[in-house]
Amino acid sequence: MPKHARRGPEGARPPRIRPLPVRTTFTLRRPADIWHKPALSAAVAIAVPDAALLALGRMDLVLYTSAGAMCALYAHGLPYAARARTLVWVVLGMVASLAAALLGASLITSPALLVLLASVLAAVHKMACDATRIGPPGNLIFTFIAASAFFVPQHLGQLPLHLALALGGGAVAWAVGMAPVLLRPRGPERIAVARALEAAAALWRAEQRGSLPGRRATAAAVNAAWHTLFLVRSGDEERAALERLLVHAESALAAPAAFLAQDRAAGPPPDRAPDLMTGPVPGPVTHPVPGPAPDPGREAQRCADLARVLRRGRSLPTVGLTPAEDRALALRLRLPPPDRAHGIRPVLARLRPGSPLLPIGARVAAGCALAGWASLAAGVGHPYWAVVTAASLFQANITLSWQRAVQRLIGNVLGLALYFGLLPLIHTGRLAMVLLALAFQLGAEAFMTRNYWLGSVCVTPMALLLTEFGTAMPARTLIADRALDTLTGAVLGLLCCLLVTNRRATDRIDAALVRVTAAEAAARRLVELRAVPDHTTGWARDRLALALVELREAVDVAAGEWWQRALPTGPVTSAEQDGHRTLALLVRRTAPPVPAA
Structure with missing residues (x-):
């Protein structure tokens, strides 16, 4: 187990x-x-x-x-x-x-x-x-x-x-x-992405203050926005533009720097992404992730401005990337996971x-x-x-x-x-x-x-x-x-x-812990192998973020039951910390370049 x-x-x-x-x-x-x-x-x-x-x-x-x-x-x-x-x-x-x-x-x-x-x-x-x-x-x-x-x-x-x-x-x-x-054929998608950007702005502000709240809310908002975009026909140009904005919001999950302390990987990137459930996991080495560190205050303002334009404007804002950076960012966009359930x-x-x-x-x-x-x-x-x-x-x-x-x-x-x-x-x-x-x-x-x-x-x-x-x-x-x-x-x-007590509420936590552990292990394998960013890494991010959201939901439900066995607080805290750390590292691996000022 x-x-x-x-x-x-x-x-x-x-x-x-x-x-x-x-x-x-x-x-x-x-x-x-x-x-x-x-x-x-x-x-x-x-x-x-x-x-x-x-x-x-x-x-x-x-x-x-x-x-x-x-x-x-x-x-x-x-x-x-x-x-x-x-x-x-x-x-x-x-x-x-x-x-x-x-x-x-x-x-x-x-x-x-x-x-x-x-x-x-x-x-x-x-x-x-x-x-x-x-x-x-x-x-x-x-x-x-x-x-x-x-x-x-x-x-x-x-x-x-x-x-x-x-x-x-x-x-x-x-x-x-x-x-x-x-009037606004993309209104619901724009609002979902704007919410994710606003949550990202709040997280960047927390990083600027040196505090750590808001990661759960940001992960939940980003995950909800991805699943909203998954309901839109793929290949749509405006959906692609919204995806780029959402990847920019998601990059806030790579902050604060404390979560990146273990962000190390070895050697050149492999030619293809590894299988998520099999294969050896190499040990950590000391090659840091390249790229400038973003300024939290500047990033918070940028996310807030992008969200404001999405809510009030008719045109789609951009994150200010060069054509080469935009082509690199396209590799980091997501498709719905192949095992995503539909219908009844x-x-x-x-x-x-x-x-x-x-x-x-x-x-x-x-x-x-x-x-x-x-x-x-x-x-x-x-x-x-x-x-x-x-x-x-x-x-x-x-x-x-x-x-x-x-x-x-x-x-x-x-x-x-x-x-x-x-x-x-x-x-x-x-x-x-x-x-x-x-x-x-x-x-x-x-x-x-x-x-x-x-x-x-x-x-x-x-x-x-x-x-x-x-x-x-x-x-x-x-x-x-x-x-x-x-x-x-x-x-x-x-x-x-x-x-009529709900004694199954705590059992739901146990099942959610299993899902978080499996999703975190698969995502960590990609981090340690320095996998080339592609849809496989998007699926890993999606599964881990969704598992963390469901775990927190299960804990909140069980915590509100008046007659319940003691909650597994220690395992939950450990799973959430490990999961959010790995999610931050995976996002850091696939984060878009920092736009020029």
């Missing part, structure tokens, strides 16, 4: 209870850099069918059109060709979920059974979205629509029309999501028996069912709100779920107060309700990335307005039902998090 994967005495300690944070639960973060894109897309996609329904006097159908229109919230980080495919799958998944819910509503009269079915479907949504890594807003939109549809009066003859409306809303969402391609295979692999996603799915199903049944027992008329509240709590670990529960409670209370204050305006008519719903949609996306409780302040009145479109109810009853369902869903959902 690799050295980092061995369990020492530390791994044999009994499980311990980890404290739950309070202060960081309310911390406001910087808003996401592209929050306005999903916000505006969803607002436009919802407004188009809403305007048609308003003109026809059929606002009771708004749930079905919204099901498809809300798909506009997804896939904004993907290049447009990949986004087109992904949005099709999102719309089809949404319509399939809606069909299952409406079929249940038309055939089943038992509210308790409907709650159970909605809870099972919520678990499927959670595991499927985590396995596909679809990104924000994840499973919550699917669960909100499906859980609501389970409790809408329905008969079989209405299904074709309602599903057609959902497909129509999805078609609008697809068109809105793809519309920016007419990686999704099924993440859902195999023993997957850490299965305990999360069990939590969701149990928590949603208990919350919905408790709501029914309390006589609440909207038990699906309790189901949705419970589903929204279940994050990667108990710490994040606890934070989400507190944030949900605070945000819903403030949202109910906001809704109550706006009642005079709401009662002026349907047009005011539509405009308010669109405003709350924009507000939810604007504030959600700052903190979930802040976004919930807008989500709560928006959900109440959608309910009002279908069935008018006294405002006091509606507010009381929402408050009780939120409390029930939060308490019982959190209780299920405590009872």
Whole structure:
């Protein structure tokens, strides 16, 4: 077994209870850099069918059109060709979920059974979205629509029309999501590379200060940007230009100088790259890597300037290389690894028996069912709100779920107060309700990335307005039902998090350690053999960077579980240090020349 994967005495300690944070639960973060894109897309996609329904006097159908229109919230980080495919799958998944819910509503009269079915479907949504890594807003939109549809009066003859409306809303969402391609056809790739350059600038500034933070964030940003570019057709001239900028950002991983202390190799470069998994490894010698040492302050400013042009300009910046240097740099660009999984295979692999996603799915199903049944027992008329509240709590670990529960409670209370204050305006008519719903949609996306409780302040009145479109109810009853369902869903959902523990979280660390060790050994062999930079070295960099990102993700998830055996802190620290050092050396071997001032 690799050295980092061995369990020492530390791994044999009994499980311990980890404290739950309070202060960081309310911390406001910087808003996401592209929050306005999903916000505006969803607002436009919802407004188009809403305007048609308003003109026809059929606002009771708004749930079905919204099901498809809300798909506009997804896939904004993907290049447009990949986004087109992904949005099709999102719309089809949404319509399939809606069909299952409406079929249940038309055939089943038992509210308790409907709650159970909605809870099972919520678990499927959670595991499927985590396995596909679809990104924000994840499973919550699917669960909100499906859980609501389970409790809408329905008969079989209405299904074709309602599903057609959902497909129509999805078609609008697809068109809105793809519309920016007419203005900035390379927008998503440019943003991904700009993020990598900004992370590189932060790392160069840290090097200038003599500190070492930021390597993980930079490696993750660079790795994410490479995989974004891998989704773009190879041979594209603009993709090649973005690759050169990304290689320039990646060169920051070769700093600080402390990580280059072992950067030695012998003899002339071999004629070809060695096999990554076989062959002898020569011992270290003392021939240093040629080339001037970059100035951290100058490089930080250069990366920041390049990122600024990428985000705001239309032309592509360059890194200032001569033609000869540019030809040398072309050897350092990457292709997707030959073993890179595509399609449904990686999704099924993440859902195999023993997957850490299965305990999360069990939590969701149990928590949603208990919350919905408790709501029914309390006589609440909207038990699906309790189901949705419970589903929204279940994050990667108990710490994040606890934070989400507190944030949900605070945000819903403030949202109910906001809704109550706006009642005079709401009662002026349907047009005011539509405009308010669109405003709350924009507000939810604007504030959600700052903190979930802040976004919930807008989500709560928006959900109440959608309910009002279908069935008018006294405002006091509606507010009381929402408050009780939120409390029930939060308490019982959190209780299920405590009872259904994810004991497999630490096992995921062991598997990640094995992958890091293998990737680090292969990359180190290339460093010590002074392999000619080619696509093989790119594959080695890609595998090592991805393995390090997955290891840190596994550690963060396991660290947030409250009932868990002690983490293998020593092996993790050693693996990360060795991995980042080797990654720095490999990047140093293949780093582009320092451009002239």
